[in-house]
Amino acid sequence: MATFTERMGPVLLFWLGLCLSGTWAVDKGNFKTCDQSAFCKRQRAITPGESPYRALLETMELTNTKLTLQLINDNNKVRLLLELYRLQGNITRVKINELKPLKPRYEVPDVLIREPPTEPLSLLSQDENGVVLSLGAESQRVIVSARPFRLDIVEGRDVLMSLNSRGLLGFEHLRMRKDTFSYKVTSTVASVWDNIKRVFSSSQADPEADNKEATDPPSQVETTKEEEEKVEDGMWEETFKSHTDSKPNGPSAVSLDFSLPGVEHVYGIPEHADTLKLKTTDSGDPYRLYNLDVFQYELYNPMALYGSVPVMLAHNAQRTTGIFWLNAAETWVDISSNTAGKTVFGKMLDYVQGSSETPQTDVRWISESGIIDVFLMLGPTPREVFSQYASLTGTQAFPPLASLGYHQCRWNYNDQEDVRAVDAGFDEHDIPYDFIWLDIEHTDGKRYFTWDPHKFASPKEMLQGLMDKKRKMVAIVDPHIKVDTNYKIHNEIRSRGFYIKNKDGADYEGWCWPGSAGYPDFTRPDMRAWWAGQFAYDQYEGSMENLYTWNDMNEPSVFNGPEVTMHKDALHGSWEHRDMHNLYGFYVQMATAQGLIERSGGVERPFVLTRAVFAGSQRLGAVWTGDNAAEWDHLKISIPMCLSLGLVGISFCGADVGGFFKSPSSELLVRWYQTGAYQPFFRAHAHLDTPRREPWLFGPENTALIREAVRQRYTFLPYWYQLFYHAYQTGEPVMRPLWVEYPQDPATFALDDEFLLGRDLLVHPVTEEGARGVTAYLPGKDEVWFDIHTFQKHNGVQNLYIPVTMSSIPVFQRGGSIIPRKLRVRRSSACMEDDPYTLYVALDNRRTAEGELYIDDGHTFNFEKREFIHRKFSFTNNVLSSVNLEPDAQFTTKSWVERIIILGASKPSKITLRTAGKLLVLLFTI
Missing domain, CATH: 2.60.40.1760 (glycosyl hydrolase (family 31))
Structure with missing residues (x-):
């Protein structure tokens, strides 16, 4: 048997080569083109x-x-x-x-x-x-x-x-393989052929005319030159680099x-x-859909x-x-x-x-x-x-409110003291956050569901410290399982026969972070049920209710596999991996989300981040755009990448703020925080070998700019939460291209450097280095838009030039909308639960506006029992009114509407409040 060094040599050299060379770029030679994918070429x-x-x-x-x-x-x-x-x-x-x-x-x-x-x-x-x-x-x-x-x-x-x-x-119909040179019809083959004849004779009106090939089994037939070429073309076997894909079912x-x-x-x-608008592929490769672990992906290609x-x-x-x-x-x-x-x-x-x-x-x-x-x-x-x-x-899962706050992550926080120090740093610099994350180094030798006994010796103490501040943690749990007979998870999966098999029927093994690893067959309902059970508090030692989960590497990533993933001829029961490859990550996230639900007795909503997704993944949690880089073009591309995911149902999307690879300049980091604060999933993350980049490490001026961006995010949490409730109800994207709301305006059709949050907030982030100004397109004939910072009013259907400084985040509220905000920003979203609301009423040209407010407990499934408040606000004829949209829903909150800010109004002589039959005169300022 090969030693660990002999077996892992290529993987170690791969990473070492990157570190020594300082190069962080995808090796496109590791991944197929259409011409190298036999079926695509055919x-x-x-x-x-x-x-x-x-x-x-x-x-x-x-x-x-x-x-x-x-x-x-x-x-x-x-x-x-x-x-x-x-x-x-x-x-x-x-x-x-x-x-x-x-x-x-x-x-x-x-x-x-x-x-x-x-x-x-x-x-x-x-x-x-x-x-x-x-x-x-x-x-x-x-x-x-x-x-x-x-x-x-x-x-x-x-x-x-x-x-x-x-x-x-x-x-391409399924068929029996003809040997490259000749083959004899054995009794077994002859029996199969007889069955095929019976099938065709019973299903075709004229088998003699329409299927003459099937009337007699070929015997001792020499393969023609054309058939030899088809075999060589990858119909029955295909080799890419050093990997051969046996194709027992043929083309x-x-x-x-x-x-x-x-x-x-x-x-x-x-x-x-x-780009958001898909390009034509006549002169190049088609767009490819095949879940892969692509090491620092290249931009603007399919x-x-x-x-x-x-x-x-x-x-x-x-x-x-x-x-x-x-x-x-x-x-x-x-x-x-x-x-x-x-x-x-x-x-x-x-x-x-x-x-x-x-x-x-x-x-x-x-x-x-x-x-x-x-x-x-x-x-x-x-x-x-x-x-x-x-x-x-299905629709986007309705996330816990806290998950819409800010997330702080890197690969990896070193130990419990490091976690404590980072947590304290946010308090010291008055920057709110909700989740701190731990990557693979927190485990005991890359054994998931475990903790490093030296660096994280008392995880409950660490989690309790966060809970005392109303904060939470996410720990990574990847789907590759270390092959180690001293590891309980491995032993149970193996004993239950839950691993994916190789083509010969033995457990499939590949190489990933732990070294030799098995891959659980998440396509099996019994495997998913068992996996879900591992998140129970009595199974996942050291876990608590404020610990949530991150599923990475679930394409699945196999370092020594073809295209850094699983062999297509691996087996899930009677099905080949090739049949269901793109479903694997979907099933991993499904099992994990179910585990977080079950551990609370079905009460608490889960939060699970995944890297690999398929249709339907929106029902399960959040996704991020993978291993990006600290480059301006990667900041820009985060916008169309998340817009594209939103269009197909996956609203809870974000990109690693600051870029995963490389080290951002202070300008890039600030601009990324400003952009990320207005994208659905807001998480900073960085590679193991990058310098630390907590928000206060770039000087007091940049700390203040980052603080302001994060605080803006927290003021809008009521609006974000309302948008996600609406996405859960309807399937409409939270972050959306302008053409969704202005479908008849061709000027919006290819825009992907700005976006809408819901219908009422338009965001044009600054994504150019050294920018002194940006040009934002404001849509909507007869509509008006208000700068949320200056309250300046602008007409729709214009390209508006906006001078910018480093503090600028161009955001506009649509005239005719009412947006709820909370202006008392505290250290986490849970600390703001009982704080009052401020309504921003932006009047349209008819001096009307409307909006909504949704409130529930922020974390349980009790909203399904109609425990919530959902009200509609309307402003017309200088009267702001409120209507209960769900009269049979019941929920009590300590929050109240403290202030109303009206944009586009004329100076009133007085303002009165009518409530519960009483009329009160209110204070106001202009």
């Missing part, structure tokens, strides 16, 4: 306009809720089964699978919150060329064309979306193209370090990162639609546009010359395995698309 090579698929209309069956129809590939005579459903809420679902696969193909479980309820379908017309079905809503129809197969969704005279319009449907890729007439702007498919959410939104001034591609295997997304590369002048010339070319974006999804299961969310508004997606995968 599918991308399909010629447009030559689809071999046609619909067999005679096989059509239509019930009240479902259309089924067989498709046939005229090249190989393999049949597919298409299912089409009309779902409630203006969603159409299309599934395509093999009619009779040799074995079941993977269909993603647990992501949908329920089986989506259906609505009636009805037949409008049918002939030899196709069928037309009514979708019931707003004259919507689906047209299925037979030869070649094509599916169009039409509303009135407009085509909303087309499937296979370019003929790029690809479906199994699926792909489908979608055309979006009238659309020039598409968004989503996070996670990528790129490389895969830690998360994969296969959801895309398309938008123009008339409509917003969405595509949800429910597939958890490695996926590539190609985007092309007939207006790509055209200048504004070129588009104007088209108009002047009378060109009738309608803008169109074409998208193609390619996945390595599984089936085609796609949800077409037809809007028509952005809010309706958010609601449609939420009806499928």
Whole structure:
């Protein structure tokens, strides 16, 4: 057996090389391009306009809720089964699978919150060329064309979306492997072949004509040169660098193209370090969705990162639609546009010359395995698309109020005394915070659920000290488990058979922080239940109710694995890892969140941060954008990265303030705090080898600037909490692009250097080094915006130049809104619980405004028992009134409305308060 040094050598040299060279940059050679990913290369090579698929209309069956129809590939005579459903809420679902696969193909479980309820379908017309079905809503129809197969969704005279319009449907059917040179039909193979013959003969109208290949088993057949090339092309085995991927099921890729007439702007498919508006990929690689541990990622390219959410939104001034591609295997997304590369002048010339070319974006999804299961969310508004997606995968988890405060983290605080000193430093410098974090060094030799016996000998004492100040802690718990027979967690997982297996059936082992590590199979419900139980206070020694959890490295990260992740031929029961790779982190966070809920008897809301995400991860907690760097471009990219995640349901997003790698200048650090204070998840974090950067270490002037940014965050906590409650209720993003609220304004469609918080706060952070000013676009015809610092009023639909100093954070409140704030900032959010509210009433041009206030206990699930206050404020005719939005809800608070600040009002002669039948004259100032 190899020694630890021999086995870990490559990993140690990797890190040592980085430290010695001072280089912190992704090695792109560690990660595949499309050309190096065999299935992507094969599918991308399909010629447009030559689809071999046609619909067999005679096989059509239509019930009240479902259309089924067989498709046939005229090249190989393999049949597919298409299912089409009309779902409630203006969603159409299309599934395509093999009619009779040799074995079941993977269909993603647990992501949908329920089986989506259906609505009636009805037949409008049918002939030899196709069928037309009514979708019931707003004259919507689906047209299925037979030869070649094509599916169009039409509303009135407009085509909303087309499937296979370019003929790029690809479906690699499961098959038996032919030996490279020749093979004999053994009795076992012959038996299987007989079964296949029976399947095809029973399912096809004319097996002689449509599937002649399947009528006789090949025996002693020499493989053709073409077949040899296919084998070499990675159909049955693929090698990347030193790793060979055995593919026992052979080629199994699926792909489908979608055309979006009238659309020039598409968004989503996070996670990528790129602009908000997705770019065309004609001249480069497609966007890749494959959860990977990418060491300091590169910006502005389509490389895969830690998360994969296969959801895309398309938008123009008339409509917003969405595509949800429910597939958890490695996926590539190609985007092309007939207006790509055209200048504004070129588009104007088209108009002047009378060109009738309608803008169109074409998208193609390619996945390595599984089936085609796609949800077409037809809007028509952005809010309706958010609601449609939420009806499928759920809404953002409603977080504890404290988690919306400031988080202080680094890899790693050294020991309990270090934690105590940092905690005291915040008090000394009058900077509030809610959570202090511990990275992997707090454990006993990277054994999770343990504490270093020397550095963290009395964790409960440490946690109690924080609790006394109404503060909390987060400790990391990663999903790689040290292989050590003296480690209880490892022994139990092994004895219960809960580890993922390698292709030979033994426990899969890889290398990560502890050295040799096993990887629990979180796809198993019994494994998740066991894992959840480990967070019980009597199991997780040293834990208390103010200790929360961080799941890192859950892509999963495997230092010595292909592309720094798990081998695709590893096994989760009968399924290969390739089928469900992008789900692994989702399941890790699911089990952890459940553990935090169970330890409190189901009373307390959990807080769990994850790095790897998939569709539905919003139900489980928060996400951050991974290992960024202390560079200005990384600060800038944090905005579109979080906006993209918000568009696909994951609102609780943030980036490491200051940058994880490298050391920020004091200017960059201050600007990052100012930006992070207005992003949903607000955490500073830094690499082990970087100099310390607590907020008071950069001189008193910078400490004051950082203090002010953090304090601004705390004054807005009531508004943040209200926004997250709304996101939990509706699925609408907390941090959102301007086009969501101004969908008919083309000037907003590509903006990603500013954003809205809810509807009413517009933020344009300063993200340029040495900036003396920024230009913010203020949207909304007939709207006004108020600078929250100076109360200066500005009209909408203008590019406003704003001079800035180092203290500037350009933020504007929309006229017509009422925002609650708490202005008495204390050392943590819990210390502010009973403090009074100040209402900021910003009047619109009609001198009206409205807003809301939501209050509950801030940490339990009691709000589900209707223990909360939810009130609506309205200002009209110089009267501010309050209405209870939930009369049957009950909650008592010691807080009160202390002050009301009205922006845009004229000087009054007096102000009166009418409450409980009494009329009081109030003091006021101008």
